[in-house]
Amino acid sequence: MYAIFERQEDFPKAHMYQIRIAFKLKEDKFRFMALSDTIQRVMPRSEDRVKGHSKPLDFKEAVLLTNPSNPKLKGEVDDKYQYSTENKDNKLNGWISDHDSVGFWIMTPSNEFRTGGPHKQDLTSHVGPTALSMFVSTHYTGTEIDTFYKEGEAWKKVFGPLSEEIESWPYNFTRSEDFPHSQQRGQVNGQLLVQDRYMDKQLMQAKSAFVGLAPPGEADSWQKEGKGYQFWTQTDKIGRFNIKNVRPGVYNLYAWVHGFIGSYKLDLNITIQPGNKIELGTLIYDPPRNGPTLWEIGIPDRTAAEFFIPEPYPQYVNSITNDGAD
Structure with missing residues (x-):
């Protein structure tokens, strides 16, 4: 569907x-x-x-x-x-x-x-x-x-498909020319490293970073983007990433790295064509900094997982939320 x-x-x-x-x-x-x-x-x-x-x-x-x-x-x-x-x-x-x-x-x-x-x-x-x-x-x-x-703003977008076997993505059953099949899509590969001399004089591997392709814009514009397509993955332990099954189009590459403030954007438009594989090589993120870290509250990872969340009042409990791991 x-x-x-x-x-x-x-x-x-x-x-x-x-x-x-x-x-x-x-x-x-x-x-x-x-x-x-x-x-x-x-x-x-x-x-x-x-x-x-x-x-x-x-x-x-x-x-x-x-x-x-x-x-x-x-x-x-x-x-x-x-x-x-x-x-x-x-x-x-x-x-x-x-x-x-x-x-x-x-x-x-x-x-x-x-x-x-x-x-x-x-x-x-x-x-x-x-x-x-x-x-x-x-x-x-x-x-x-x-x-x-x-x-006068023209726009077209495919939502879905849904409710088929997840592991068989991207699906080839769709008949619309607006939904590209697997052989009509491309992929982007590369490696993301971090340069922060106040933490390490050597380049650091951006492990578990989120890296994605989204419509061209500013560094964090994908957070407000609601009309185009986005494709995200996470890097491995040495910062390598592989964004697969990308629809043809023009994108910017964005990223953020666990433990580092700010956002990364590659200043290059990436054009995906059917069947192509783009190797970006090594990309280096230089997070914003004015000097060494004096103190820090929390971890810059776009979650609040490390913060203490008080137990709810006993008279206002939903048991589905009782597992702190979630």
């Missing part, structure tokens, strides 16, 4: 801040939701969220379950935003049925059509039972994600 959105040159201006597919499943069949190996649970029913069965909290999406159909859920919070995941982790989510030993899954083998890069969060599944595939969204970013279209 996939979708092709297109705007002609004579279209009026528009703001498409949310594009998604929502699947509404039978509530008597699907009660167990799974987002990952560790984030999964028996879910409330939609009737459990209405007056008499729940108490509304500070915003309409969050309720405290006071009289749910499943007594084990009494006293828990249900809030669809608590089931959000980052783009890089959102490859599989869905529902499992107790009755027929079947499941309904949203499988997304490539994030190339998603907006905002690998760390942008978005919705997945929630009470309904509802399974979502988010194409474009301003969740957690606001309207700074570029989803505005000017009068």
Whole structure:
């Protein structure tokens, strides 16, 4: 399954801040939701969220379950935003049925059509039972994600495909000429090193760095980009990267490195043509610095994993969030 959105040159201006597919499943069949190996649970029913069965909290999406159909859920919070995941982790989510030993899954083998890069969060599944595939969204970013279209602005984009075997990507079953098959795509290889003389006089290997191709722009423009395609990978232990299955087009290469502030951008437009392999060689990131580090709070890695997160008030708990590793 996939979708092709297109705007002609004579279209009026528009703001498409949310594009998604929502699947509404039978509530008597699907009660167990799974987002990952560790984030999964028996879910409330939609009737459990209405007056008499729940108490509304500070915003309409969050309720405290006071009289749910499943007594084990009494006293828990249900809030669809608590089931959000980052783009890089959102490859599989869905529902499992107790009755027929079947499941309904949203499988997304490539994030190339998603907006905002690998760390942008978005919705997945929630009470309904509802399974979502988010194409474009301003969740957690606001309207700074570029989803505005000017009068006369032509645009076309393929969202998906979804719900096929992940390991067989890129798919060749699509019939549209707007979706390039595997032999019509290219790849970019290279190695990223870091030069920071205050930490080491030698060049350092940028291991586990995020490296990606996105539409041309400034160093961090991919975080607000919502109309084109993005392709991301992580480097190995010596900083080597291989960005595979890239659609033909013109891109800039962007990166950031765990433990170093700032962002890297290669000042070169990279043109991908069908079947080509581009070797960029060694790239060197020189992070911004005015002198030696005096003190530091946290790790510059675009996460808050190292910070202490207090336990929630006992009366406002969602058991799916109790695993600190997540």
